[in-house]
Amino acid sequence: MKSRLAAASVASLALLALSACASGTSDDSDDTLASSFDPDKSYSGSITAMGFGAGDEIATTRMDVAEEALGGAKVKLVEGDLDIQAFLASVASGDAPDLVYANRDQIGTFASRGAILPLSDCIDGEGIDTDQYDDSALSQVTFDDEIYGIPEFNQVQLTQANQKLLDQAGLTVADVDGHDWDAVTAAAKKMYSAPGGKLKIIGYDSKLPEFLPLWAHANGVDILSEDGRTAQLNDPAVVEALTWAVGIYDEQGGFAKVKAYRDSADFFGEGNQFATDVLGAMPMEQWYLNVVNDVSPDAPMAYSTVMDRDNNPIAFSSGSAWAIPKGSPNPGAACRFAKEMTTVDTWKAAAQARLDLRNKDKKPFTGVLTGNDEADAEIQAMTTANEDPWKTGVEAMYAANDHTFALPANPADAEFKTAWQDAVNRVLNGQQDPQEALDQAQDEAQSALDEAWGKWDDE
Amino acid sequence: MSSAQLDAPVAETSRSPRRGRRRSSPQQRSDTRAALLFISPWIIGFLVFTLWPVIYSAYLSFTDYDVINPPTYVGLDNYREMLEDDKVRLALRNTFVFTLMSVPAKVIVSLALATLLKQAARATGFFRTAFFLPKMTPPVAIGVLLLLLFNGQQGLINEFLGIFGINGPAWTTDPNWVKPGLVLMSLWTIGATIIIFLAALQNVPQELYDSAMVDGASPWQRFWRITVPMISPAIFFVVIINTIDSLQSFTEAYTAFFGAGNSTYSNDAALFYAIYLFQQAFEFLQMGYASALAWLMFVIVMVVTALQFWGSKKFVYYEGGDNT
Structure with a gap:
């Protein structure tokens, strides 16, 4: 422990950042851990959750419900996005928080390094029904056949389009939903406008x-x-997908122009690209529907799910998860809190709080994707988006939510992601062609995966 | 060797330092203790937060360390990996090219501005403050500002170039223009360098210029034959500081091309060595490898600085020194 403490602290200092270090932690043998989880137990004192922010009514309502279920213990939040290095240093130095809130794609990395605990005892002890969770969400927090996180929230993509521009080009949203790539390219060319070489649409x-x-x-x-x-990454189907998706930009004057133009847009304001009729269509996460509805309710929107080439809805799912760090001083309370934050009743209470606020503002309630299938069904029934385009948008959102896929948990997620994103960027920047870039990414990603899995398999 | 050294008594220099040291008086010892007491917070801070981590990072560079598990000794593996890592070569090339572009640019622009500032007479104080103000901008804000100013479609820079009929480049996406954009943006913070040059310029004796004018020297000759030699120590200092700063360049490029400004988009042309080191340490948690990278950078900075000091013997003029 002493050497870990020293190493964690010193490496952080030497390489740009300071990390917290303290002493004292619980000794969690497997037996003690298993007995920590009891649905009838009450907790006192306080627990600390790192990485979660109670910034809106969805968070505060759920916090209140979950805190009450602890039977007296208070929850202290270390707010803001999770600082991975600070989190790992706190675990290494024996000063772990009780609970950590992370992106689901970080769970594999944490699990493989032994920074978080497998949750089988927590799930059994607290009687958590894992069937209630979205399958793709659960798969993201399952590493080497063990569940390491309690998932929550889902982000899915919708085809979001400007109906006015579609009409002017004689198109429908089906032309840009992705089921026919040639049709999407043709639609892009029809709606695109660059008078005098300066991109306008x-x-x-x-x-x-x-x-x-x-x-x-x-x-x-x-x-x-x-x-x-x-x-x-260098599967011919991936190369073909990248070639097509980059080609869309090439048909519109190149990625540099498109990126510069979209970077200059008022993305979150009332002058957003849809409200100002300068973007025909794009796939985008469902939360942007809420943004557009909120800041520009008169924007001429059209919604659909994103389709695969066989015309089936698809969505690449992402979200968050609760996990219990190794050395958590109070894993029992942490498990109870994670469970209660994600129950159907808790989500319904949070949805009701948002519905009340939306009613007060005389705006439609467009739903919340919770990562809990049962809660999603209940909340969908509470939505009040009864007029188009928002009605269609909400329907598309829940349809997408029923057709999600995710990348599995793995111990080298950051390296893997960097490898493929860098490859795409090299193609977008004109440095490599898709095949060459993805061949390089394949080598880099596989090398990182082999090394990380090798360490895990050796342990 | 300087004349002062040549004139030193032989007997004195041949004595051992210990024997030659005079006993300090009680007052001197008391003063020394007080001085040490006052600077002890800094000394302790330096030892704990700088020296020890630096030493420990040398040890970590020979280990495989992921923050959470104990370091495992791997010998020279990290250094061997560095030799085979294409991205290390890319990052080093980017960093050197950026340094070679940015240091001369900073020196030339700040010297030109300082020269103008010197002519400003009573308004000097105002302009000095005005030039220094951008230096107060946080580097992260500069990174974000870069994306706005150099936006290829709507940015102010290209709008300005458009007035002259020039179709500006894609500064933030074209790999050939990313570094020039970063160099131009780095000029935002030359305020401190301008102040240093201004102070040096004001110390050049006016008689030298007067004599040169009497002899018919042109403005360029006066600048090149008098100003530059007389302020060469300041130029040398500025070159050293800016070289080290450029070799460690991080925040602006990271913010604009790898961090908050672009969560998924990145550009290889902006992958500086410090950014790659940061990625290895804090994104991939390869602390051992990152430590090895840090030590390579340390050695590079030392060698470059040593070369600059070696070169300075020929080009830098110190009044009263031996480089006449």
Whole structure:
């Protein structure tokens, strides 16, 4: 422990940052841990949760419910996005928080390094029904057949389009939903406008680099194998997907122009690209529907799910998860809190709080994707978006939520993500062609995966 | 060797330092203790937060360390990996090219501005403050500002170039223009360098210029034959500081091309060595490898600085020194 403490502290200092270090932690043998989880137990004192922010009514309502379920213990939040290095240093130095809130794609990395605990005892002890969670969400927090996180929230993509520009070009939203790539390219060319070479309207934005996994899946292959061990980045279907998605930009004067134009947009304001009729269509996460509805309710929107090439809805799912760090001083209370934050009743209470606020503002309630299938069904029934385009948008959102896929948990997620994103960027920047870039990414990603899995398998 | 050294008594220099040291008086010892007491917070801080981590990072560079598990000794593996890592070569090339572009640019622009500032007479104080103000901008804000100013479609820089009929480049996406954009943006913070040059310029004796004018020297000759030699120590200092700063360049490029400004978009042309080191340490948690990278950078900075000091013997003029 002493050497870990020293190493954690010193490495952080030497390499740009200071990390917290303290002493004292619980000694969690497997037996003690198993007995920590009891649904009838009450907790006192306080627990600390790192990485969660109670910034809106959804968070505060759930916090209140979950805190009450602890039976007296208070929850202290270390707010803001999770600082991975600070979190790992706190675990290494024996000063771990009781609970950590992370992106689901970070769970594999934390699990493989022994920074978080497998939750089988927590799930059994507290009687958590894991069937209630969305399958893809659960798969993201399952590492080597063990569940390491309690998932919550889901982000999915919708095809979001400007009906006015579609009409002017004689198109419908089906032309840009992705089921026919040639049709999308043709639609992009029809809606695109660049008088005098200066881009004025982006016809279609394929949202690279972030949506390569979506386009690869639409073309029938995932960029990572189901067991999370094999990169599939230079699979011909991935190369074809990247070639097409980059080609969309080439048809509109090149990525540089499109990116510069979208970077200059008032993305979150009332002058957003849809409200100002300068973007034809793009795949985008569902939360942007809420943004547009909120800041520009008169924007001429059209919504649909994103389709694969067989015309089936698809969505690349992401979200958050609760996990219990190794050395958590109070894993029992942490488990109870994570459970209660994600129950159907808790989500309904949070949805009701938002519904009340939306009613007060005389705006429609467009739903919340919780990562809990039962809660999603209940909340969908509470939505009040009864008029188009928001009604169609909400329907598309829940349809997408029923057709999600995710990349499996793996121990080298950051390296894997960097490898494929860098590859896409090299193509977008004109430095490599898709095949060359993805071949390089395949080597880099596989090397990182082999090394990380090798360490895990050796332990 | 300086004349002062040549004139030193032989007997004195041949004595051992210990024997030659005079006993200090009680007052001197008391003063020394007080001085040490006053600077002890800094000394302790330096030892704990700088020296020890630096030494420990040398040890970590020979280990495989992921923050959470104990370091495992791997010998020279990290250094061997560095030799085979294409991205290390890319990051070093980017960093050197950026340094070679930014240091001369900073020196030339700040010297030109300082020269103008010297002519400003009573308004000097105002302009000095005005030039220094941008230096107060946080580097992260500069990174974000870069994306706005150099936006290829709507940015102020290209709008300005457009007035002259010039179709500006894609500064933030074209790999050939990313570094020039960063160099131009780095000029935002030359305020301190301007102040240093201004102080040096004001110390050049006016008689030298007067004599040169009497002899018919042109303005360029006066600048090149008098100003530059007389302020060469300041130029040398500025070159050293800016070289080290450029070799460690991080925040602006990271913010604009790898961090908050672009969560998924990145550009290889902006992958500086410090950014790659940061990625290895804090994104991939390869602390051992990152420590090895840090030590390579340390050695590079030392060698470059040593070369600059070696070169300075020929080009830097110190009044009263031996470089006449």
